[in-house]
Structures are given as structure tokens and as C-alpha cells.
Amino acid sequence: QVQLVESGGGLVQAGGSLRLSCAASGLTFSSYAMGWFRQAPGKAREFVAAVSRSGAGTLYADSVKGRFAISRDNAKNTLALQMLTLKPEDTAVYYCAATAAYFRLDDANRYDYWGQGTQVTVSS
Numbered sequence: 649q650v651q652l653v654e655s656g657g658g659l660v661q662a663g664g665s666l667r668l669s670c671a672a673s674g675l676t677f678s679s680y681a682m683g684w685f686r687q688a689p690g691k692a693r694e695f696v697a698a699v700s701r702s703g704a705g706t707l708y709a710d711s712v713k714g715r716f717a718i719s720r721d722n723a724k725n726t727l728a729l730q731m732l733t734l735k736p737e738d739t740a741v742y743y744c745a746a747t748a749a750y751f752r753l754d755d756a757n758r759y760d761y762w763g764q765g766t767q768v769t770v771s772s
Contacts, residue, residue, distance in 0.1 A: 650674040650761045652744045657766030664734050664770070670727040670744030670763060677725040678702075681747050684718060684729045685756055686740035686768075696742070697729060698753035707753055712738075734770045741765040 656668040668684070683698035697718040698707045706718055717730040727744055745759040752758050 650746070652746060652761055652763035654742065654744050654763045654766040657742060657768045659769045659771065660734055662734060662736055662770055662772050665730070665732045666734065666768060668729040668731065668742055668744075668766060668768070672725045672727065672744075672746065675746060675761065677720075677746075678722040679748070680760075681749065681753055682718075682720055682727045683745045683747065683753055683759060684727075685743045685745060685759075686738075687743070687765075688737075688740040691740075693743070693756055695754040695756065699727070700753075709754070731768070734768075736770045736772045739768060739770050741767050 651673045653671045660666055681700055684696040685693050686696050687693040695709050699718045699720050703720045715733045719728045743765045744763040746761040747759040749758040
């Protein structure tokens, strides 16, 4: 049974930082590209960042480019999202996801497994 468990969310002031983690089990972690998505109240789920199987390739949404960094540790089956200079508009539930796809990693429909999410709230 595949499990993706996010942690590290919380309440932070604008300009602050948070580091999200995702622990994966039940799958061959290095065989999946990984992504982070987020969903704010009343809005559709949106792509945040993705990383290739090896970790060498990354992709970011324009809204987070230069502020967020995605990384993975295949030895520990973990995914991370370092978030800097947080803004109130970053407030959302953040989801970790795994995909067997090689392309269109910004498309939520291409992801096979999802975590339950962790809440990030940025106050102004």
C-alpha cells in the first residue's frame, strides 16, 4: 500500500520560511517523479514544483520560482519543499504526489498517488 505522508506545515508570518517534508512508503521511490501541489480555499488544486527521479531535474510554477526549492533523498524515500519569503497568497493545503510519467509533471492528472496534505498559513 502506497503512503505519502506530508509534514512541516504551520502558521508563519509573511516573509518567513517553512520546510515541508513527504515520507513515502509502499513504492519504489526512485522510480517515480515527485511533485508538490497546493489548494487554497475555493480554488482549484495548482502545481507548485516537481522533481525528476534522480533529482537532477526540477520544475517550478512561476509564482514560486526563486522562492521555493524542491529536493528528494532517494536513500531515505523523502521529498522536501523549502519555502522562503512566504506570502499570504501561499496559504493553502500542500500535497505531495508521485507519478510514473516522464513529461507534463505540472499536470495533476498525471499523478498516481497523493498524500493527505499539510496546511500552510501565511499571515500578513
